[in-house]
Amino acid sequence: MSAETHSPVREPLHRPAGLAGFASDWASDQRTFKNVSWGKAMMWIFLLSDTFVFGCFLIAYMSARMSTAVPWPNPSEVFALHIGGSDVPLILIAIMTFVLITSSGTMAMAVNYGYRHDRRKTALLMLITALFGATFVGMQAFEWTKLISEGVRPWGNPWGAPQFGSTFFMITGFHGTHVTIGVIFLLIIARKVWRGDFDTGKAGFFTSRKGQYEIVEITGLYWHFVDLVWVFIFAFFYLW
Amino acid sequence: MVDIRHGTGEQIGPAEVEDVELYHPHSWWTRYVFSQDAKIIAVQYASTAIAIGMVALVLSWLMRLQLGFPGAFAFIDAERYYQFITMHGMIMVIYLLTALFLGGFGNYLIPLMLGARDMVFPYANMLSYWLYLLAVLVLVASFFAPGGPTGAGWTLYPPQAVMSGTPGGNDWGIVLMLSSLILFVIGFTMGGLNYVVTVLQGRTRGMTLMRMPLTVWGIFTATVMALLAFPALFVACVMMLFDRILGTSFFMPAIVEMGEQLQHGGGSPILFQHLFWFFGHPEVYIVALPAFGIVSDLISTHARKNIFGYRMMVWAIVIIGALSFIVWAHHMYVSGMNPYFGFFFATTTLIIAVPTAIKVYNWVLTLWRGDIHLSLPMLFALAFIVTFVNGGLTGLFLGNVVVDVPLSDTMFVVAHFHMVMGVAPILVIFGAIYHWYPKITGRMLNEAMGQLHFWVTFVGAYLIFFPMHYLGLIGMPRRYYEMGETAFVPASAHTLNEFITIMALIVGAAQIVFLFNLIWSIRHGREAGGNPWRATTLEWQTPETPPRHGNWKELPVVYRWPYDYSVPGAAEDFIPQNQPGATSHAPEGAS
Numbered sequence: 001m002s003a004e005t006h007s008p009v010r011e012p013l014h015r016p017a018g019l020a021g022f023a024s025d026w027a028s029d030q031r032t033f034k035n036v037s038w039g040k041a042m043m044w045i046f047l048l049s050d051t052f053v054f055g056c057f058l059i060a061y062m063s064a065r066m067s068t069a070v071p072w073p074n075p076s077e078v079f080a081l082h083i084g085g086s087d088v089p090l091i092l093i094a095i096m097t098f099v100l101i102t103s104s105g106t107m108a109m110a111v112n113y114g115y116r117h118d119r120r121k122t123a124l125l126m127l128i129t130a131l132f133g134a135t136f137v138g139m140q141a142f143e144w145t146k147l148i149s150e151g152v153r154p155w156g157n158p159w160g161a162p163q164f165g166s167t168f169f170m171i172t173g174f175h176g177t178h179v180t181i182g183v184i185f186l187l188i189i190a191r192k193v194w195r196g197d198f199d200t201g202k203a204g205f206f207t208s209r210k211g212q213y214e215i216v217e218i219t220g221l222y223w224h225f226v227d228l229v230w231v232f233i234f235a236f237f238y239l240w
Numbered sequence: 241m242v243d244i245r246h247g248t249g250e251q252i253g254p255a256e257v258e259d260v261e262l263y264h265p266h267s268w269w270t271r272y273v274f275s276q277d278a279k280i281i282a283v284q285y286a287s288t289a290i291a292i293g294m295v296a297l298v299l300s301w302l303m304r305l306q307l308g309f310p311g312a313f314a315f316i317d318a319e320r321y322y323q324f325i326t327m328h329g330m331i332m333v334i335y336l337l338t339a340l341f342l343g344g345f346g347n348y349l350i351p352l353m354l355g356a357r358d359m360v361f362p363y364a365n366m367l368s369y370w371l372y373l374l375a376v377l378v379l380v381a382s383f384f385a386p387g388g389p390t391g392a393g394w395t396l397y398p399p400q401a402v403m404s405g406t407p408g409g410n411d412w413g414i415v416l417m418l419s420s421l422i423l424f425v426i427g428f429t430m431g432g433l434n435y436v437v438t439v440l441q442g443r444t445r446g447m448t449l450m451r452m453p454l455t456v457w458g459i460f461t462a463t464v465m466a467l468l469a470f471p472a473l474f475v476a477c478v479m480m481l482f483d484r485i486l487g488t489s490f491f492m493p494a495i496v497e498m499g500e501q502l503q504h505g506g507g508s509p510i511l512f513q514h515l516f517w518f519f520g521h522p523e524v525y526i527v528a529l530p531a532f533g534i535v536s537d538l539i540s541t542h543a544r545k546n547i548f549g550y551r552m553m554v555w556a557i558v559i560i561g562a563l564s565f566i567v568w569a570h571h572m573y574v575s576g577m578n579p580y581f582g583f584f585f586a587t588t589t590l591i592i593a594v595p596t597a598i599k600v601y602n603w604v605l606t607l608w609r610g611d612i613h614l615s616l617p618m619l620f621a622l623a624f625i626v627t628f629v630n631g632g633l634t635g636l637f638l639g640n641v642v643v644d645v646p647l648s649d650t651m652f653v654v655a656h657f658h659m660v661m662g663v664a665p666i667l668v669i670f671g672a673i674y675h676w677y678p679k680i681t682g683r684m685l686n687e688a689m690g691q692l693h694f695w696v697t698f699v700g701a702y703l704i705f706f707p708m709h710y711l712g713l714i715g716m717p718r719r720y721y722e723m724g725e726t727a728f729v730p731a732s733a734h735t736l737n738e739f740i741t742i743m744a745l746i747v748g749a750a751q752i753v754f755l756f757n758l759i760w761s762i763r764h765g766r767e768a769g770g771n772p773w774r775a776t777t778l779e780w781q782t783p784e785t786p787p788r789h790g791n792w793k794e795l796p797v798v799y800r801w802p803y804d805y806s807v808p809g810a811a812e813d814f815i816p817q818n819q820p821g822a823t824s825h826a827p828e829g830a831s
Contacts, residue, residue, distance in 0.1 A: 049429060057475055060515065064490065155503060163490070166482065
């Protein structure tokens with residue numbers, strides 16, 4: 001039995017396709033999601049939980065916006081920049097969205113190179129992703145500064161319902177925190193990739209076990225999630 | 241009578257995952273304090289939870305003293321009384337029950353019962369405990385902060401929770417409470433992800449989901465629910481913290497306080513109630529489902545019989561878990577809502593009684609003609625069934641809008657939820673501690689002290705909470721500091737209150753016997769051996785007792801379901817899960 005226990009990792013015995021495969025995976029021993037590592041499973045479940053956090057924030061915001069007796073400020077006017085003599089609505093938000101979605105693209109490329117164990121390209125692409133992320137946070141800081149200088153506060157604003165400022169700062173702030181944490185994680189893992197930690201079996205990130213290149217993909221999952229959440233914030237807060 | 245299936249010659253697949261490397265500690269500090277071993281983390285969680293639970297016990301004494309003997313204790317003024325009930329409720333529900341079931345029993349039992357070496361991410365698991373401890377310390381700090389802890393009631397309803405009329409409302413109390421809850425949720429998420437992934441992806445060879453002991457099913461389902469319900473609490477806490485600190489108006493409508501118009505306006509207190517109860521109702525089952533699971537295993541082991549209807553039990557747990565997310569507004573019948581909503585939530589609430597009743601029937605049918613050993617864990621399990629049925633039946637009363645409206649905010653509600661989610665799960669916790677203590681320490685708990693503890697606790701709990709139903713029915717409101725002179729409360733009700741208070745003091749004192757037993761037996765208890773209850777599940781088959789770091793020398797292979805007790809033709813009246821062979825009475829698909 002000892003020889004069996006320490007035998008190399010093998011494919012499970014029977015794996016039918018389709019619905020039967022789904023049933024057999026759930027009825028099987030050891031792993032419910034075959035070929036999904038512990039780390040990846042954990043990230044997916046965390047993202048499910050985090051979805052509920054953002055969901056609650058957005059539903060709370062929507063209920064506040066729908067039930068307020070005071071008019072809600074018009075986002076197209078509030079989030080306009082004065083460029084070349086005319087107000088361009090939502091221009092900064094459009095650029096921010098573009099930057100964040102682009103960063104998802106570079107992240108996906110980093111994952112690809114990570115699986116080819118191409119240290120330099122992986123690290124470089126993660127660095128570029130982090131740079132896009134930092135740019136996004138920077139532009140958000142600019143947006144916050146502009147609104148604050150115009151008199152928007154968590155407890156009130158010059159144009160209407162006080163909940164406008166409070167939900168705006170809370171939701172974009174919470175999302176911005178997510179992006180910032182993502183940037184920090186990207187930098188830490190890019191450094192580990194660059195040093196070759198995952199080739200020499202050094203301890204991974206957030207665990208005392210050997211690190212794997214898969215952590216690049218797991219970080220990517222988080223990054224794409226943060227990107228996706230932004231799309232919802234964009235739709236519900238700015239476009240509504 | 242029993243379905244016995246012979247020699248299917250089942251083939252167990254090879255290991256799909258390499259045996260994990262564990263971080264082996266090098267010093268006393270990393271071995272016992274900053275430990276990554278789930279078993280040590282479990283004991284840390286449990287000790288912290290019991291310690292803070294003792295604080296909550298003393299608080300309940302103090303509030304009972306006021307109710308039984310109003311005005312006799314000068315230091316219990318109205319403000320303190322509200323602080324006591326608030327902290328008692330919050331500590332018991334979150335910091336004791338949730339932490340002990342999931343952080344304590346979850347950490348100890350999941351890896352051992354599934355034949356894993358540890359949780360999948362021991363490092364995050366360790367962080368989970370330290371964040372929990374930090375949350376507890378922040379909570380305790382509020383006792384020493386200016387203005388004392390919050391007195392808003394455990395539901396923390398705004399707007400009163402953050403106003404000056406409530407103790408701690410415009411002091412530190414509410415801020416520390418909310419911060420502590422936020423820390424708790426973050427810490428719990430780290431642990432909870434571990435429990436879920438360990439169950440889904442970290443089982444040993446042969447351990448299918450339908451071969452997991454019901455204990456693991458209960459803890460697993462409760463953890464999934466917690467990961468989806470705690471976000472609502474997290475969001476509610478963040479928003480109320482902003483209302484309090486930044487002056488936002490998420491939950492604060494326009495309010496005149498002491499003749500002064502406050503700066504708030506336009507917020508919705510009902511929104512908080514929805515967020516809170518979207519967490520709060522699943523929370524009831526986050527506490528109850530692990531209890532359901534554990535009690536199933538206790539009954540099966542100590543009645544030497546397989547659990548009746550194993551798969552029905554599993555599906556009942558899953559269905560209860562799912563339904564509990566669509567019943568939350570039955571806590572808000574008197575908050576004002578569309579009558580059609582009341583109808584919807586009353587219906588879903590009553591539907592939950594179906595899977596719950598299935599579980600109760602199956603427990604009783606497991607006992608039916610069993611070889612019942614009235615050991616301490618069994619006594620507590622039996623006490624649980626009775627108490628849970630009692631509390632559950634009053635739940636059916638309160639689930640109906642027309643019955644709830646007059647009974648809401650009376651002692652009847654207090655009696656209901658203390659029976660169903662206070663006393664019942666606590667009884668399971670006691671039973672579980674008596675059951676698994678021998679595995680954790682290698683020694684049995686003292687039987688005589690245990691009997692005393694059981695009988696005083698069980699009978700005493702009934703003497704405390706049964707009369708409260710009556711007090712509620714005659715209209716005695718809850719949350720009142722003192723009743724004063726009222727026409728509808730007879731003098732005998734006050735005598736009853738005195739009686740309840742004296743009982744509460746006695747039952748509380750019995751818990752000191754239990755604590756003493758826990759400590760005394762570590763050195764003086766009878767040697768237990770590896771499997772004192774002759775149980776089938778994997779945690780009793782470890783090579784060492786207490787199990788070492790990594791649990792096993794070679795990972796066990798599972799050949800059968802966890803309930804092969806009294807199998808006809810077997811050499812002994814139990815067959816461990818890791819013993820090969822065809823004789824079994826597992827149902828089709830579970831074997």
